[in-house]
Amino acid sequence: MKNAVTVILILLSTSHYGSCAKILGVFSASGRSHYILDSALMKALAEKGHDVTVISAHGEKEPPKTKGTYRSIVVTEILENRKEMMKQLNTNMFDREDVNPFLSTVFMGLFMPKMLEATLQNEEVQKLIHSNEKFDAVIAEQFFSDADKALATHFGAPLIVLSAVGANSWVNTIVGNPSPTSYIPMLQTDYSVPMTFCERLVNSLLYVFGQIFFDLVVYPNENAKIQKSIPNGPDISDVLYNASIVLMNSHPSLNQPVPYVPNMIDIGGFHVQPPKKLPQDLQEFLDNAKDGVIYFSMGSNLKSADFPPEKRDAILRTLSKLKEQVLWKWEEDVLPGQPKNVKLSKWLPQQDILAHPNVKLFITHGGFLSTTETVYHGVPILAIPIFGDQKLNARTAMDNGYGLVLPYQEITEDRFTQSIQEILNNPKYRNNAKKISETFHDRQVSPMETAIYWVEYVIRHKGAPHLRVAGLDLPWYxxxxxxxxxxxxxxxxxxxxxxxxxxxxxxxxxxxxxxxxxxxxx
Structure with missing residues (x-):
């Protein structure tokens, strides 16, 4: 009997060891929206029973309660560097609305290596690098941050890449995926498909420029950070193409259908949670809005409070004329001229608000997380895109019939009023939003379950080299x-x-x- 108990205990412990992995997540992007995605995946892995370590610019106020362990290494220097850089630029984020896409590429290529150095040189990260710890997988975000991937090589672990958006030139290059510029717009553009000749010309030039700029400037810069921060650090050329899989925050309901190689996995919407109970004041505000609610938020990087006075006044005059109630993410204590039908808050539980049936319209910057969440809940949008992929997301929403785009430079009382009334009074926008939402939800398993399966798949198959395409081993010519x-x-x-x-x-x-x-x- 004693021997039988011993055998059972050994089997149980072996089973736990076989199902529990040590996973390192390294995320140098400073944006809060990026961390929402990164932490959602890492928390889910910890909940599954894995031991997780997360390196990022943000942390948790309280360690999440999970079956596995969750260790957070917060690199405060990332946000400090970002704050200092924005101070040097001395510019309002809204001023980036008309930035040339070529200059935008250069800006990000020069900005991110500073974040990477802050990450790799952090005291706690250095302790981890010089420790004897082993990991079964390393997850890194694909966002001008290829130096992070060197930690996978350093720890001898398979590399898993997480992309905050769908297939694009940054992702396609590292896995050998086709990236025809003839019908796949670059993220920095707002081109719809099919593109005109001039758009295809600019799109192609932007792609070639990006490849040359990365090869000549970004990669050498990042390679220097690797050699400086990691003992016997690998050359970046040995790091770039080592991804076992790429988990992409995309889905055909959100993105244009494009070619995929076998190790590119769609998990669009994996961060979206079932709606939770709202705080009492918000619940009452939404429940009592007999004419509906307009939710207004410019995301985590842009601040509504930074709208120039002339734009803000045009917005306020429009909102004051509406019969609908307005819930506005406003980052200051006071809004001069605040209409009676507008409720303000510095922070709002966006996913839970969008789930409320009284929400009729979402006025947004068009960020991909916000776009994903509005599609999840079937709410039409009025997009005011500013930079990054926002213009492309907004254009996609307009092309798919569940939203309109109001360019920032064209915000006037008349245009703002006209756009809002068009969406509220024309049922096609809400109907299209509901249809897209149905497509989004029609999956065999949830996107988070898909993500966890593929992370564990890579661990089980020691990097899953059988998914790697031969094109990665060919020189470009x-x-x-x-x-x-x-x-x-x-x-x-x-x-x-x-x-x-x-x-x-x-x-x-x-x-x-x-x-x-x-x-x-x-």
Whole structure:
């Protein structure tokens, strides 16, 4: 009997060990929206029973209660560096609305290495790097932050990449996925499909510029951070293409259908949680709004309080004329000229608000998280996009019929009023939002279950090298068949030249014979 108990205990402990993995998440992006995605995945893995370590700019007020362990290393230097950089730029975030996409690429390429250095040089991160800890997988976000991936090589663990958006040139390059610029707009643009000739031209130039800029500037810069921060650090060329899988916050209901290689996995909406009970004041405000509620938020990076006075006044005059109640994320204590139908709050539980049946419209900046959440709940949007992928997300919403776009520079009382009334009074927007929402929810399993399955799949299969496409091992000139094209052009040129000289020689010979014959006849 004693032996039987011992065997059972051994089997149970072995089973736990086999199902529990040590997973490191390293996320250098400073944006709160990025952390929402990153932490959602890591918390879910910890809840599944895995031991999780998270390196990021943000932390949890209280450690989440999970079956596994959840350790947080907060790199406060990331936010300090971001604050200092924004101070040096001395610019309002709304001023980035008309930034050239080429300059935007340069800005991010120069900005992110500072965040990476802050992460890798952090005291607690350095202790981890120099420790003897082992990890079964390392998860890093794909956001101008390839140096983070070196930790997977350092710890001898498979690399899993998390992308906050869908397939794009940043992701496609690292897994060998086709990225035709003829019909896939770059994230920095707001092009719809099909693109015009000029749009395809700019799109292609932007892609080529990005590839050259990364190769000549970004990667060497990030490589220097790796060598400085990690003992015997790998060269970035040995890090870039090591991703076992890419988990993408995308779905065909949200994104244009594009090619995928086998290790690209859609998990769009994985961060969305079932609605929770609202605070009493918000619950009463939403319940008692007999004419409906308009929810207004510009996200976590942009602040409504930073609207210039002329834009803010135009917005206020419009809101004051509405019969609907307005719930506005406003980051200051006072809003001058606040209408009676507007309720303010510095923070709002967005997902739970969008789930309320009285919410008729979401006025948003068009960030991908906000777009995902509004699609999840089937609420139409009025987008005021400013930078990044916001313009492309907003254009997609308009093309799919569940929203309108109001360019920031065109915000006036008349345009704002017209846009709101069009969405509220035309049922097609809400109907389309509901149809898209149904498509979004129609899946075999939840996106979070999909994400967890594939993380565990990579761990079980020691990196799952069988998912890697052969294109990653080809130099760029072979990948694009430039050597084959060059050979065919050369052969064709030689054949044409030989044919030309043969024909010329034959013609010359015939002509000479004719001349000789004529001379003889004379």
């Amino acid at each position: 072979k990948y694009y068949l430039l050597d084959v094209i060059g050979f065919l052009v050369l052969v064709s040129t030689v054949v044409v030249c030989i044919s030309y000289y043969l024909v010329k020689a034959v013609c010359k010979k015939v002509c000479n014979k004719r001349k000789t014959k004529k001379l003889k006849q004379k």
